[in-house]
Every structure is written in C-alpha cells, then in structure tokens.
Amino acid sequence: MTIAARFFVDRGAFVLDVDLLIPGRGVTALFGRSGSGKTTILRCLAGLERLPGTRLQVNGEVWQQDDYFRPVHQRPLGYVFQEASLFPHLRVRKNLLYGLTRVPETQRRVAFDETVTLLGLDGLLERFPDQLSGGQRQRVAIARALLTSPQLLLMDEPLASLDVTSKAEILPYLERLHDELAIPVVYVSHSPDEVARLADHLVLLSEGRVAAEGGLQETLARLDLPMAFSEDAGVVIQAVVAAHDDNYHLSRLDFPGGNIVVARRREPLGHRLRVRVHARDVSLALERARGTSIANLLPATVTGIADADTPAHVLVRLEAEGTPLLARITRRSLDQLGVARGKAMWAQIKAVALLAD
Numbered sequence: 001m002t003i004a005a006r007f008f009v010d011r012g013a014f015v016l017d018v019d020l021l022i023p024g025r026g027v028t029a030l031f032g033r034s035g036s037g038k039t040t041i042l043r044c045l046a047g048l049e050r051l052p053g054t055r056l057q058v059n060g061e062v063w064q065q066d067d068y069f070r071p072v073h074q075r076p077l078g079y080v081f082q083e084a085s086l087f088p089h090l091r092v093r094k095n096l097l098y099g100l101t102r103v104p105e106t107q108r109r110v111a112f113d114e115t116v117t118l119l120g121l122d123g124l125l126e127r128f129p130d131q132l133s134g135g136q137r138q139r140v141a142i143a144r145a146l147l148t149s150p151q152l153l154l155m156d157e158p159l160a161s162l163d164v165t166s167k168a169e170i171l172p173y174l175e176r177l178h179d180e181l182a183i184p185v186v187y188v189s190h191s192p193d194e195v196a197r198l199a200d201h202l203v204l205l206s207e208g209r210v211a212a213e214g215g216l217q218e219t220l221a222r223l224d225l226p227m228a229f230s231e232d233a234g235v236v237i238q239a240v241v242a243a244h245d246d247n248y249h250l251s252r253l254d255f256p257g258g259n260i261v262v263a264r265r266r267e268p269l270g271h272r273l274r275v276r277v278h279a280r281d282v283s284l285a286l287e288r289a290r291g292t293s294i295a296n297l298l299p300a301t302v303t304g305i306a307d308a309d310t311p312a313h314v315l316v317r318l319e320a321e322g323t324p325l326l327a328r329i330t331r332r333s334l335d336q337l338g339v340a341r342g343k344a345m346w347a348q349i350k351a352v353a354l355l356a357d
Contacts, residue, residue, distance in 0.1 A: 001025065003152065003184065006055040007044045009037075009208075016040050016208040022201065024059055027178055027185045029195045029216075032205035038188040041205075042154050045186060046079055047072040058152055077152040078145030082160045084137035086129040092140050093125040099147035109149040118180060119143045119173050135166035139173055146183075153185045159194060174198055192232040196220070196276050221324035223306040223317050233315070234278035235324055241271045257320030260296040262352060275352050279315060279326035285346040286337055296349035300325060302341055305334070318347055 001024025009016040016037045022028045030038040043049045045056065047063070047070060056064040063070045078099075086095050100112055116122055119139045129137055138158055145153060158174075159167045171194075177185070178198055189195055195202065195216070203213040204225060212225050219225070221235050239253035239260070249264040253273060260275065267273065288297055303324075304317035314334050316327045325347055329339075339345065 001059045001184070003045075003059070003186075004055070004057045005041075005045065006053070007041060007051070008053045009040055009044070009049065009051055014208060016044075018205075018208070018210050020203065020210070020213075022184065022186065022203075024184050025182060026200035027187050027198050028201040028203060029199035030186060030188045030203050030205060031190065031192075031195050032211075033190060035207075036205040037208040038190075038205055039156055040208075042079075042156050042186065042188055045152070045154060046077060047075050075152075076148070076150050077154060078148050078150035080138075080142050080145050080153070080155045080158050082157050084129070084134075084141035086137060086140055086144075088129050090128075091125065092121060092127055092129070092132070095129070095140055096121075096125075096144050096147055099144035103147075103149045107149060110146050112147065115143050115146050118176055133166060133169070134162045135169035138162065138166075138170055142173075142177070146181075150183060153181075153183050155185060155187045157188050157190070159189075159191070171197060192230065196234075196236050197274065218324065221317055221326055223304050223315055223326075231280075232278065233326060233328070234276055234281075235326055237275040237277060237323055239273050239275050241265055241267050241269055241273060243269070255323055257300070257323030257325075258298045260298075260349060260352060277325060277349055277352050279328040281350045281352070282325060282327035283348045283350065284316065284327055284329055284333070284337060284339065285348055288346050289348065292348075294348045294350055296352070298325070298347045298349065300345055300347045302339055302343045302345060304341065305339065318345065320347065 003022040003024060005020040007016055007018050018041065030041055032038055044054060050069055054064050062068060063075060119142060121139060121143060124132065124136060159170065175197065187198060199216050202216050202219045204211045212219055212222065217236055237255050239255040241251055242254040242259065243252040244264060250261050251265040253260050253262060253275060298320045300318035300320040302316055303319050306315045308315050308328060312330055313328055314331055316329060316339060318325045318327065327347060
C-alpha cells in the first residue's frame with residue numbers, strides 16, 4: 001500500500017513542486033523550516049486545495065487526477081490540527097461520538113473503547129474541554145480523528161501549541177499509535193526530536209521542493225543534507241533490550257552494529273527501543289580505549305567526511321556493521337588521527353538519548 005502524489009502550487013512568491021511516494025504504513029514525517037511547504041502538502045492531501053496538475057492516489061484509489069476530484073467530505077481521512085478545536089459545549093464522550101457517528105456502522109474499523117484505552121481517555125469522558133490540559137485536549141482530538149476510521153491520518157504540528165510538560169505527556173501516546181495502528185500517518189513537524197521519536201520515513205522539504213526522502217535511519221545520517229549540520233544532528237538506532245544488570249542498575253541494548261550500555265530500563269528483555277545518538281556525543285579513537293569511563297565503544301569504518309557549520313569542526317559518517325553513526329570532531333583531531341574514508345576506527349559514544357518505541 002502506498003500514497004502517490006504529484007502537487008504543483010504556484011502562488012508567485014511561493015511555489016510547491018513535489019512528487020511523493022509515501023509508505024502505506026507507519027509514520028511519514030514532513031520536515032523543514034517554516035514556509036517549506038509542509039502544511040500546503042497536507043491541505044492538498046486533504047482536498048482543501050483544488051489545483052490543476054494535481055494527482056493523488058491512496059492505496060490504489062484515485063482521489064484526484066485530471067478532471068476528477070474527490071471532495072474533502074468524501075475522503076476517508078482524519079486531520080489533527082495544532083489546536084484541538086473541540087466542541088466546548090460537549091463533554092469528551094460526545095466529542096468522540098461526533099467522530100464515530102460520521103461513519104456508517106458497517107464501515108467502522110476503529111472501535112470506541114479501544115481508541116479510548118489507546119489514548120488514555122477512560123477517566124476523562126465526562127469532562128468538558130475547558131477542564132482538560134492542553135495535552136489531554138490534543139489526545140481527545142486525535143481520538144476523534146481516529147474514530148472516523150480514516151485510511152489516512154494527517155497531523156499538522158500537533159504538539160506546536162503545547163508547553164514542555166504537555167508535550168512530554170502526549171508523546172508516549174503518539175508512540176503507541178505508531179506501534180498499534182495500521183493507518184498511515186503523515187506528520188508535519190519542524191522538531192528534530194519529534195521526528196526522531198515517531199517517524200519511519202522522512203521527507204525533507206526546502207523551499208517547496210523535496211530535498212531528500214527515505215527511511216529515517218539512513219536519511220538522518222546523510223552528510224549532504226542541512227539537518228546533518230544542526231546542533232541536534234545525529235542518528236536513530238533501532239535496538240532491543242538484551243540484558244539487565246541489577247547490581248549496577250544498567251541495561252544492555254543490542255543492535256546490528258553492536259551493543260550499548262545505558263541506565264537501567266523498565267522494559268522487559270526483547271523490547272524494542274529507539275536510541276538517538278547525537279553527533280556531538282561521539283568521539284573517535286584509533287584503538288579500543290582502556291581505563292576510560294566511556295562504556296560504549298564500537299568498531300566502525302569511516303564512510304564520509306564533510307565540513308561542519310564552523311571552520312573548527314567536521315562531520316564524520318561511520319558504519320558499524322551496517323548501522324550508520326555521525327561524529328562531530330575538530331579538524332585538528334581529523335588530521336592528528338588521519339581520519340579518511342575506509343579507515344577503521346573506534347566510535348566512543350559518551351551519551352545517548354533513549355526514545356522508547
């Protein structure tokens with residue numbers, strides 16, 4: 001299942017010109033600066049923009065092509081905006097039932113009780129929207145969109161209006177959606193952290209065009225993309241909880257390129273985790289270090305070098321048995337260590353940000 005789209009929008013000062021092939025499962029993040037075209041693409045997917053030359057096919061069904069245009073109300077999709085936009089005079093239960101009753105009973109694929117449980121709304125059903133926190137309101141908005149049994153879920157920066165506490169509250173629920181739903185999600189964000197935690201597929205937009213797209217792990221590790229040079233540059237590794245050390249309160253996570261040790265995790269053995277490794281937290285050595293407090297040492301091969309955003313630094317791309325890594329080091333270290341493509345090195349990971357999947 002895939003979503004194939006061709007969108008062209010010419011507004012004079014802004015031109016959107018993209019061809020997209022979005023996976024029919026998982027979360028596809030549209031990432032880029034403000035004005036890069038992210039929200040315009042969502043509006044085209046939703047049918048809120050009717051423009052000549054647009055083509056859209058969702059899971060084999062034509063939604064727009066040539067003279068044919070399926071209007072918004074006939075497109076089986078859910079749309080979650082930055083603001084929850086709940087009906088203030090209705091309790092949470094009736095807000096949710098509004099989404100459910102929009103779909104004929106024979107076409108409902110998402111159950112009310114399961115959705116309430118998935119988004120942790122059991123204790124909120126009798127409250128009015130003004131009695132909810134920002135994160136709770138947004139969870140209700142997501143549940144209402146899901147209860148329309150969409151073939152496609154569109155999310156336009158759903159965390160942008162939330163404070164840090166509310167974002168921390170809602171992110172675990174978004175991760176549950178990622179794990180448990182078969183509905184494809186197109187997620188707009190300009191936050192690298194959100195993309196790293198939630199996305200499977202990444203579309204990087206720049207000035208109305210696709211600068212790059214592909215699987216999250218490989219795309220984040222590319223040296224030819226602007227996001228590689230941001231302060232948050234780094235990679236995401238899919239790992240599995242392999243062992244717990246209760247004596248030292250540590251856990252070992254395994255992945256194809258080796259393993260890393262982190263503070264003790266609650267998850268059971270075999271549980272999958274996302275690990276974010278920032279380039280700034282990776283140093284390089286010619287030999288395996290001894291007598292060091294750095295616990296995570298991985299053999300890796302240099303596959304690329306690029307200038308960083310300051311004259312003093314460079315970015316080095318490495319492969320650890322197929323798992324890509326980025327390291328931000330000084331140009332002096334580059335010369336002193338003789339770092340070059342194809343050279344075998346040891347990657348020393350000083351810290352990791354764990355992103356539960």
